[in-house]
Structures are given as C-alpha cells and as structure tokens.
Amino acid sequence: MLDNSERYPLQQIILEDQFSANKLAMILMLSVVATALGTIWITHQTRGLVAEKNELVLQHQALEDEFLNLKLEEATRSDNTRIEAFAAGKLKMKAVSPDQEVLILE
Numbered sequence: 194m195l196d197n198s199e200r201y202p203l204q205q206i207i208l209e210d211q212f213s214a215n216k217l218a219m220i221l222m223l224s225v226v227a228t229a230l231g232t233i234w235i236t237h238q239t240r241g242l243v244a245e246k247n248e249l250v251l252q253h254q255a256l257e258d259e260f261l262n263l264k265l266e267e268a269t270r271s272d273n274t275r276i277e278a279f280a281a282g283k284l285k286m287k288a289v290s291p292d293q294e295v296l297i298l299e
Contacts, residue, residue, distance in 0.1 A: 211219060269275065280286040 277288075
C-alpha cells in the first residue's frame with residue numbers, strides 16, 4: 194500500500210493523457226471555442242455598427258428636414274409679392290407708373 198505522505202501527480206497524469214492520446218479531440222474542442230468566441234465578437238461588432246447606422250440615418254433625416262425648411266424659407270423671403278406688400282403697407286411706397294419712369298442711356 195501507499196503511505197499517506199506519498200502522492201501521485203494526478204493533474205500531470207490527466208494533462209499528459211489528454212495531450213498524448215486525444216490530440217484531435219483537443220484541437221477540435223479549441224477550434225469550437227475559438228469559433229464561438231469569434232461569432233460572439235462579430236455579432237457584438239455588427240450590433241454596434243447597426244446602432245451607429247441608425248443614428249446616422251436619423252441625423253441625415255433631420256438635416257434633410259432642416260434643409261427643406263431653409264429652402265422654403267428662402268423661397269418665401271425672396272417672393273416679390275411679400276416684398277411689395279411690405280413696401281406698400283409699412284413703408285407707404287407705391288409702384289412707379291410708366292409715365293414717371295426715367296430711362297438713362299449712356
């Protein structure tokens with residue numbers, strides 16, 4: 194029998210057995226773990242990019258709306274009827290009649 198003070202290196206025996214007899218199984222197990230970790234990482238990256246894309250689409254739509262509003266405001270402010278109404282109403286101006294026009298030729 195064995196004495197209580199004598200111990201077998203059980204961990205070393207198990208590791209030697211795994212790496213000597215089951216090399217293919219260990220390689221396949223490590224490949225499965227590496228593939229799983231890669232899949233998790235790619236999924237995480239993809240979700241982050243999709244979220245960023247959605248934010249950019251919302252910003253793009255907001256900028257398009259602002260651009261359209263500015264174009265509409267520009268068209269409204271450059272409209273001659275508005276200017277003529279302002280001139281006639283607040284400034285008490287009136288249109289020049291053809292007989293009051295003076296044409297200067299050089």
